[in-house]
Amino acid sequence: xSGFLPLxxxxxxxxxxxLLVSIGxxxxxxxxxxxxxxxxxxxxxxxxxxxxxxxxxxxxxxxxPLAFAAGGLLxxxxxxxxxxxxxxxxxxxxxxxxxxxxxIRQAIVIIFGPSxxxxxxxxxxxxNVFGISYSSYRLAIIAIAIAVAAxxxxxxxxxxxxxxxxxxxxxxxxxxxLGINTRRxxxxxxxxxxxxxxxxGAVMAPLMSVDPQMGMGFVLPAFLSILVGGVGSPAGxxxxxxxxxxxxxxxxxxxxxxxxxxxxxxxxxxxxxxxPAGLSGLRRK
Amino acid sequence: xxxxxxxxxGYGKGASVLKGIDLKAAKGDRLAIMGRNGMGKTLLAxxxxxxxxxxxxxxxFDGIDITGQHAHSVSNMGMxxxxxxxxxxxxFTVLENLxxxxxxKPGLTLDLDRIYGWFPxxxxxxxxxxxxxxGGQMQQLAIGRALIGRPKLLLLDEPSExxxxxxxxxxxxxxxxxxxxxxxTVIVIEQNFDMVEILAERVAFIENGKITxxxxxxxxAADPDLITRHMGL
Numbered sequence: 440x441s442g443f444l445p446l447x448x449x450x451x452x453x454x455x456x457x458l459l460v461s462i463g464x465x466x467x468x469x470x471x472x473x474x475x476x477x478x479x480x481x482x483x484x485x486x487x488x489x490x491x492x493x494x495x496x497x498x499x500x501x502x503x504p505l506a507f508a509a510g511g512l513l514x515x516x517x518x519x520x521x522x523x524x525x526x527x528x529x530x531x532x533x534x535x536x537x538x539x540x541x542x543i544r545q546a547i548v549i550i551f552g553p554s555x556x557x558x559x560x561x562x563x564x565x566x567n568v569f570g571i572s573y574s575s576y577r578l579a580i581i582a583i584a585i586a587v588a589a590x591x592x593x594x595x596x597x598x599x600x601x602x603x604x605x606x607x608x609x610x611x612x613x614x615x616x617l618g619i620n621t622r623r624x625x626x627x628x629x630x631x632x633x634x635x636x637x638x639x640g641a642v643m644a645p646l647m648s649v650d651p652q653m654g655m656g657f658v659l660p661a662f663l664s665i666l667v668g669g670v671g672s673p674a675g676x677x678x679x680x681x682x683x684x685x686x687x688x689x690x691x692x693x694x695x696x697x698x699x700x701x702x703x704x705x706x707x708x709x710x711x712x713x714x715p716a717g718l719s720g721l722r723r724k
Numbered sequence: 725x726x727x728x729x730x731x732x733x734g735y736g737k738g739a740s741v742l743k744g745i746d747l748k749a750a751k752g753d754r755l756a757i758m759g760r761n762g763m764g765k766t767l768l769a770x771x772x773x774x775x776x777x778x779x780x781x782x783x784x785f786d787g788i789d790i791t792g793q794h795a796h797s798v799s800n801m802g803m804x805x806x807x808x809x810x811x812x813x814x815x816f817t818v819l820e821n822l823x824x825x826x827x828x829k830p831g832l833t834l835d836l837d838r839i840y841g842w843f844p845x846x847x848x849x850x851x852x853x854x855x856x857x858x859g860g861q862m863q864q865l866a867i868g869r870a871l872i873g874r875p876k877l878l879l880l881d882e883p884s885e886x887x888x889x890x891x892x893x894x895x896x897x898x899x900x901x902x903x904x905x906x907x908x909t910v911i912v913i914e915q916n917f918d919m920v921e922i923l924a925e926r927v928a929f930i931e932n933g934k935i936t937x938x939x940x941x942x943x944x945a946a947d948p949d950l951i952t953r954h955m956g957l
Contacts, residue, residue, distance in 0.1 A: 602816075606813055606816070612795065614824070615796045615799070616775065616799055616805045616807070617796075617825060617827075618799040618800045618827075618829045622794075
């Protein structure tokens with residue numbers, strides 16, 4: 440038990456982080472069929488937003504909504520300037536978002552330099568969880584991820600916007616025929632995805648060094664999570680994050696992180712091979 | 725209400741399936757469009773609705789030129805579309821499907837009682853996942869979802885497809901009654917003469933992308949050879 444609990448908390452923590460990053464990805468991909476390769480850079484913008492705002496004396500907890508806004512605003516600009524012209528060409532959006540990711544990352548290198556920097560963690564004292572000492576900020580991340588997922592799901596399943604968004608996800612032409620302006624919905628969706636990425640970056644910033652490459656380590660497992668969970672369903676982000684986050688942490692605790700990566704990739708390939716619609720496809724069977 | 729002039733349209737560039745469609749429907753008209761498979765009936769519906777952009781010609785709805793307009797604008801002007809295969813949102817509940825009929829239209833409220841009055845089964849199944857219903861029930865839902873948006877014109881594509889004959893008859897009777905009550909204009913694309921006979925007043929035949937003739941339904945009922953001639957059945 441004493442060995443299992445820290446492992447379970449670590450797995451839960453990593454799952455929460457993946458969920459935070461992948462929820463924006465799954466919304467954008469599920470609704471717009473856009474594979475947003477710049478998601479990691481929106482994450483980066485959020486982390487740097489914390490760095491800048493903390494430098495200005497803004498308290499950490501206040502930087503989170505501001506990082507959300509910064510990601511969202513940048514998403515809005517990218518949509519208006521680039522993506523809205525190519526949404527109907529999914530393959531081109533891959534290239535465009537890849538270009539966008541390079542441009543954002545280089546802009547950050549130019550402005551902030553290539554070296555890593557630190558932000559101040561808001562919670563530093565470990566807390567006692569059932570007899571073991573655990574990072575209080577990591578526990579806060581779990582709570583934040585659950586709260587964000589709850590809010591995103593409430594928006595998707597309890598509001599008119601969410602209903603329209605899910606309808607566009609399921610059958611875009613039919614949603615249009617019912618009077619839904621899918622173009623406007625795309626703009627809001629892309630910005631929301633970018634805002635969530637920015638928020639994730641801000642949440643993760645105190646746990647790692649803030650540098651121009653920090654987004655990449657999360658985006659690949661987040662993509663894997665939504666593929667395993669099922670790209671057609673927002674709930675897929677949850678199932679995928681649980682599988683990828685849980686298996687990565689468990690395997691890494693037994694073997695090395697490299698072997699853990701091999702196991703997780705193999706598991707993902709097996710799941711996608713037998714369930715092409717991901718784990719959320721099971722419910723529809 | 726709807727005026728179509730010289731409409732040329734196709735899937736993909738340069739491939740014209742509709743080769744100059746001329747069609748008119750006045751307010752309150754109940755027009756059926758009949759034709760064999762592959763003649764461009766569904767493409768015509770999609771082009772009217774704004775899902776496919778025509779390469780030439782004009783579509784006027786309620787006096788306004790809607791050629792090339794986006795489907796959501798056409799819908800908001802008062803045209804409702806019940807597509808072939810119904811296209812209800814199978815993972816949504818019946819109620820959510822009905823809500824979809826109004827959320828894109830500013831100022832409209834969800835008048836469920838009106839729809840449930842016509843289709844009581846939808847009230848019974850309100851919380852059920854729409855994809856689990858029978859074909860006939862799904863068709864009633866697709867029609868209810870279209871009507872809840874208070875359209876001026878209802879465009880139906882093969883509403884009888886995959887539905888047992890007794891239910892086809894029932895839906896046709898119900899639609900005819902609703903049209904009379906609401907003063908609704910209806911354009912129905914159909915191959916099933918039972919549906920056409922009950923619902924429509926006149927029939928336009930489409931062949932090789934052109935309208936080849938128009939006759940009143942009563943004439944068609946009296947002379948079945950007309951159908952054979954126009955549809956090669």
